[in-house]
Structure formats: C-alpha cells, structure tokens
Amino acid sequence: MTGFDLTIRGGTVASDTEVFRADVGIVGDRIVAVETGLPPGRRDIDAKNHLVLPGGVDTHCHVEQRSGMGRMGADDWYSASVSAAFGGTTTIVPFAAQHRGMSLKQAAADYAALACQKSVIDYSYHLILSETDPQTLQHDLPELIRSGITSFKVYMTYDQLKIDDYQMLDVLAVAARERALVMVHAENNDVIRWVSQRLLERGYTAPKYHGTSHVQLAETEATNRVIQLSRLFDVPVLIVHVSAREALATIQAAQKIGAQVYGETCPHYLLLTEDDMDLPGTEGAKYCCSPPLRDAAAQEALWDALRQGTLQTLSSDHAPYRYDASGKLPEGDKTTFKQIANGLPGLETRLPLLFSEGVGKNRLSIPEFVALSATNHARLYGLFPRKGLLAPGADADVAIWNPTREVTLTAGALHDQVGYTPYEGMTIKGWPETVVSAGRVIVENGRLNAARGSGRFIPRSTPMPCTTERELTPSTRFFRSLTGSKPVSL
Numbered sequence: 001m002t003g004f005d006l007t008i009r010g011g012t013v014a015s016d017t018e019v020f021r022a023d024v025g026i027v028g029d030r031i032v033a034v035e036t037g038l039p040p041g042r043r044d045i046d047a048k049n050h051l052v053l054p055g056g057v058d059t060h061c062h063v064e065q066r067s068g069m070g071r072m073g074a075d076d077w078y079s080a081s082v083s084a085a086f087g088g089t090t091t092i093v094p095f096a097a098q099h100r101g102m103s104l105k106q107a108a109a110d111y112a113a114l115a116c117q118k119s120v121i122d123y124s125y126h127l128i129l130s131e132t133d134p135q136t137l138q139h140d141l142p143e144l145i146r147s148g149i150t151s152f153k154v155y156m157t158y159d160q161l162k163i164d165d166y167q168m169l170d171v172l173a174v175a176a177r178e179r180a181l182v183m184v185h186a187e188n189n190d191v192i193r194w195v196s197q198r199l200l201e202r203g204y205t206a207p208k209y210h211g212t213s214h215v216q217l218a219e220t221e222a223t224n225r226v227i228q229l230s231r232l233f234d235v236p237v238l239i240v241h242v243s244a245r246e247a248l249a250t251i252q253a254a255q256k257i258g259a260q261v262y263g264e265t266c267p268h269y270l271l272l273t274e275d276d277m278d279l280p281g282t283e284g285a286k287y288c289c290s291p292p293l294r295d296a297a298a299q300e301a302l303w304d305a306l307r308q309g310t311l312q313t314l315s316s317d318h319a320p321y322r323y324d325a326s327g328k329l330p331e332g333d334k335t336t337f338k339q340i341a342n343g344l345p346g347l348e349t350r351l352p353l354l355f356s357e358g359v360g361k362n363r364l365s366i367p368e369f370v371a372l373s374a375t376n377h378a379r380l381y382g383l384f385p386r387k388g389l390l391a392p393g394a395d396a397d398v399a400i401w402n403p404t405r406e407v408t409l410t411a412g413a414l415h416d417q418v419g420y421t422p423y424e425g426m427t428i429k430g431w432p433e434t435v436v437s438a439g440r441v442i443v444e445n446g447r448l449n450a451a452r453g454s455g456r457f458i459p460r461s462t463p464m465p466c467t468t469e470r471e472l473t474p475s476t477r478f479f480r481s482l483t484g485s486k487p488v489s490l
C-alpha cells in the first residue's frame with residue numbers, strides 16, 4: 001500500500017491480546033495498515049524503542065460540569081481535553097448533568113454546544129439523570145440514546161441527585177428496552193447522612209471524617225441493592241468508582257451467578273489510602289472523594305480485580321476542584337468534611353500512573369494495560385471498533401510511549417486548571433511522548449498542536465453489554481413485559 005499521510009515506524013505495537021512489531025500507516029483520520037515494512041508516508045515518526053498503543057479512552061471524567069453539591073469544576077472542555085491529550089488519552093466521555101427541575105434534552109444540548117467549541121480531542125458524553133418524570137424517561141432519554149448517547153449515570157447518594165429504588169426500577173426498565181448502559185454511583189445515602197450528622201454534632205469536622213462517614217458497608221449495601229434490582233429485568237449495570245473490598249466481593253459473587261454486572265475503578269483507589277485524608281489542617285481535603293480512599297488491603301484487592309476481569313475499566317473520575325473557596329474549601333479553614341467538594345483530578349496522570357505502577361511493577365501485562373486504558377472502555381460504551389484498537393479502519397488515535405522515561409509529577413507541569421495533584425513529587429517511569437488524534441500529531445516534544453474545537457463528537461453504538469442476546473427466564477420475561485404498554489397475562 002502507498003500514499004500514507006503518516007507512518008509510525010519501527011515501534012512495538014500492542015492490542016488487548018498481543019504485543020508485536022509493526023509499522024502503522026495512516027491516511028487522513030484513519031489507520032489503513034498495521035504491518036512490518038510499510039513504505040514511507042508523507043511524514044514518518046520513528047518509534048524505535050517505543051510502545052505504540054491505542055490512544056486512551058477515559059469514560060469517567062467530569063468536565064465543565066456542576067456537581068451534585070452545586071460546585072463547578074475548574075476545567076472546561078479545552079483545558080480538560082488538552083490535559084487528557086498530554087496524558088495519552090485521545091477520547092473522553094464526561095457527563096451532561098441533568099439537575100433537578102432541568103430538561104434532560106436541554107442539559108444535553110447545552111453541553112454539546114460547550115464541547116464542540118472547545119475540545120481538542122474526540123469525545124462523547126454520558127447523561128446524568130436526576131429526574132424520572134415521563135418527559136425524561138419516555139421522551140428525552142430514548143431520543144438521546146437513539147442519537148448515540150448510549151449510557152447514563154444515576155446516583156444512589158447526594159440529596160440533590162439521588163434516585164430511590166422505585167425510580168431505579170423505572171430507569172432500569174428504560175435501559176433494558178432501549179439497550180443503554182446504566183452507570184451507578186452506589187453508596188447508601190442514609191447511612192452516610194446518619195453518621196455524618198452524629199460526627200458533626202460531636203465536633204468531628206476534619207477531612208478524615210469524610211472517610212468515616214462513607215463507611216465501607218454503605219458502598220457494599222448500595223452495590224448489592226442495585227445489582228439485585230437490575231436482576232429483575234436482567235439488565236446490565238456498571239458500578240463506577242469501586243473502592244472497597246466488600247463491594248468487589250459483592251460484584252464478584254453476582255457475576256458468578258450470572259448477573260450482568262460490570263465495574264470500574266480509578267488510579268486514586270489503587271495508589272492512595274485513607275491516611276492521605278489525615279493531613280494537618282484542611283490539607284486532607286485534597287484527597288476527599290466519594291467513595292473515599294480505603295486501605296492497603298483494598299488496593300491489593302482492586303489490582304487483583306483488574307487482572308481477573310471483575311473490573312473492566314480504569315477511569316480517572318477527574319473531578320477538578322481547586323484547593324480554595326471555589327472548590328474544596330468553601331468556608332476556608334472552617335470547612336467541615338461535609339462541605340468539601342468530592343473528587344480528585346487525574347485526567348492527565350491516569351495512564352502514566354497505570355503504566356508505571358501496573359506494567360512497570362509487573363502487576364499488569366501490556367495487553368492488560370491496553371484493555372484497561374482503552375479497549376474495554378470502547379467495547380463497554382459503544383465506541384468499538386472505531387476507538388480502542390490499532391487496526392485498519394479504526395480512527396488514527398495513537399499514543400507513542402517511551403517506556404523508560406522518568407517523570408516527576410508536579411501540578412505546575414500538568415495541563416489542567418486544578419492547581420494541585422494528589423501525586424505531587426512522585427516519580428514514575430513511562431510517558432506518552434507523542435500523541436496522535438484522528439491522524440493529527442497533537443502532542444509532540446512537550447507541545448500541543450491542536451486547535452480549540454478540533455475534536456469531534458463521536459455518536460456511540462449500543463454498548464457491548466447491552467448487545468448480548470440472553471435467554472430470558474420466564475420470570476424475567478414477565479417483569480420485562482410489565483415495562484411495556486401491552487396488557488400481560490398472569
């Protein structure tokens with residue numbers, strides 16, 4: 001084949017199953033060849049001694065979004081997408097959030113307008129659903145799913161966002177009918193509320209009490225509850241940001257009996273612990289996220305779960321709240337654990353951390369890294385085979401990694417607007433030095449070469465978990481029939 005616009009030459013290519021020597025030939029925005037000995041293109045990149053991997057796909061990040069607590073993140077679509085690109089991620093899927101009283105369709109339209117003006121890499125978005133009225137569930141949601149927004153998140157906690165079990169059943173029924181993937185923030189709201197109230201009454205206000213109030217059993221209980229609810233219709237659910245051992249065991253047990261449960265975790269649950277919330281003054285606020293950081297045993301269990309496939313994706317859950325009154329500390333040094341914005345930044349550090357701590361420390365193979373960083377995201381959320389692999393026909397999204405380059409992480413060197421990194425001073429090994437998005441070399445020699453708004457919206461197909469045809473039991477068939485408008489016979 002001749003006439004490549006770009007070839008990436010002499011590198012070690014990997015997929016989620018194999019590692020092999022090949023050149024990658026690109027025409028326009030697509031990969032057209034992956035084989036050895038390709039002829040020169042109009043431009044050649046020498047990838048000798050480098051790994052040539054699919055650009056990362058980050059399917060859980062918060063960008064230009066107001067939180068359940070009403071707090072605005074520091075990153076807009078421009079800064080977030082630039083930061084993602086520098087960290088080797090070429091597709092992001094954040095959230096268009098419907099807050100109470102808002103039209104879902106309007107929330108999605110407003111969000112789309114922001115994204116298309118600013119993102120420098122390809123993107124889609126999920127929805128966040130906080131209303132379950134007929135307009136939302138019967139009209140807006142099905143229409144948005146059919147337009148390529150094929151997943152959405154619901155919350156079991158946060159007074160301003162949570163849905164109850166009855167609403168959850170309504171939501172799961174629509175997902176089953178429309179073949180969309182439901183992402184769930186699984187924590188028991190009342191347990192957290194009850195414990196928090198008692199702690200505050202007794203003057204326990206420091207950041208570390210965030211961890212105390214988000215006790216592990218709150219995550220276990222909610223995880224189990226939504227899994228059981230999903231079984232009524234045999235509909236897939238994906239538990240986001242799994243942090244704890246018991247929640248993992250619950251997911252594993254449900255998978256064993258055939259429940260369609262998928263799971264995600266994030267770098268901070270693998271690398272940080274509850275001790276990080278226990279720093280002098282309010283410093284621990286930088287480490288408050290929900291669910292909270294756990295302990296070393298949880299970290300080991302999460303690594304195991306990533307290797308064994310209990311959890312399929314590693315997302316950043318980038319939630320960029322600055323360490324000031326706009327984010328983490330609305331009441332300055334008087335801020336209680338209950339007022340701290342929940343979440344950690346991590347779009348740019350997600351893959352370098354996973355590479356260094358995973359591949360570099362022999363916890364993960366290179367194919368496992370590719371699966372957890374890109375391929376599984378693409379499959380689970382309806383982006384495959386356009387994203388998440390290097391093969392003819394796929395989008396030319398490539399991260400060229402120097403596996404031996406050492407980098408010391410500092411907030412000043414990152415490209416988000418958060419102003420701190422939880423990993424300040426940590427030295428890691430391996431960095432995505434050159435990043436190609438839709439055939440454009442957008443990061444090279446530490447510089448960005450991409451215009452605002454040059455990323456594209458990618459309509460998503462039916463998520464893989466929702467495509468599997470399963471034989472329904474008579475009971476599931478019956479309960480599914482109750483979600484339609486036709487009369488059912490008992």
Ligand code: DUC
Pocket residue numbers: 062185240241289290291317319342343344
């Ligand atoms: N849930 C998230 O998914 N991200 C940040 C905070 C939260 O509660």
Ligand code: ZN
Pocket residue numbers: 185240241290
């Ligand atoms: Zn969440």
Ligand code: ZN
Pocket residue numbers: 060061062317318319
């Ligand atoms: Zn999140």
